[in-house]
Amino acid sequence: MFMQPDWVNALLGGMLIGVSVSLMLWWNGRVTGISGIINGVFTAVKEERLWRGLFLAGLIFGGLALKIVHPNAFSGELPTGAGITVIAGLLVGFGTVLGSGCTSGHGVCGISRLSPRSLLATLVFMIAGIITVALLR
């Protein structure tokens, strides 16, 4: 399934992401920032925790559905070892909370409403990612 060129899949997938974050805004008035939603499971007031958990459950159920309709989504594993994976996870967790967002909150939602903070944050994490990959080569 979905055998069109990569960039077409990327565009269609991106549009579906755009639809998802738009529904979140229209229905619930919220920004779909994944790192903030995850962190809030532990830090938000009690009434604000359930929906966060259900959103994350939706992500995982979406993943289970992908396994059936588009298993290729989970290919492309990197040869990185366990140590690097742990360090990367720690940096992503720490950095996204310190920087108040990740690819979804800053990169998609923030840029779409032309937030100067999000535009800058996205530029910075793109540059940091590009430098990291360049140094690893």
Next chain:
Amino acid sequence: MKQNFTVFIVGFLFAMGLGLSGMTQPQKVVGFLDLWGNWDPSLMFVMIGAIGVHFIAYKIIRKRITPLWSEEWHVPIKKDITPALISGAFIFGIGWGLAGFCPGPAVVSLASFQVKPILFVVSMLLGMFLFRIIDQKLKIKK
């Protein structure tokens, strides 16, 4: 209740979008960041698609007085550029480049039952936890 059900739907659709787009494939993500190597520009279209849709939808939706199922908007209004914003984004970017995972795709990839996404997500939760401990003592975010 309605709100809780709808966020599940949003999460589900979001995951399908990520999976279709290629964002859940770490090799593609690293290929996209590999400007001086074997650059794979296809993931740029994820941003174009997502921002293209949401840029327009945002303007239309914000014409409403309130969201459909909430009394008020919860959109961030902060404008100040802080050292925390920049250093946090930079630290995040390093981790993203190392593993090829950002938070959303990592959580979606838990469904693959592969070891790396699980290890990554557990470490990410630990990183968030470490942040809270350090921030409590040093107030690094202010």
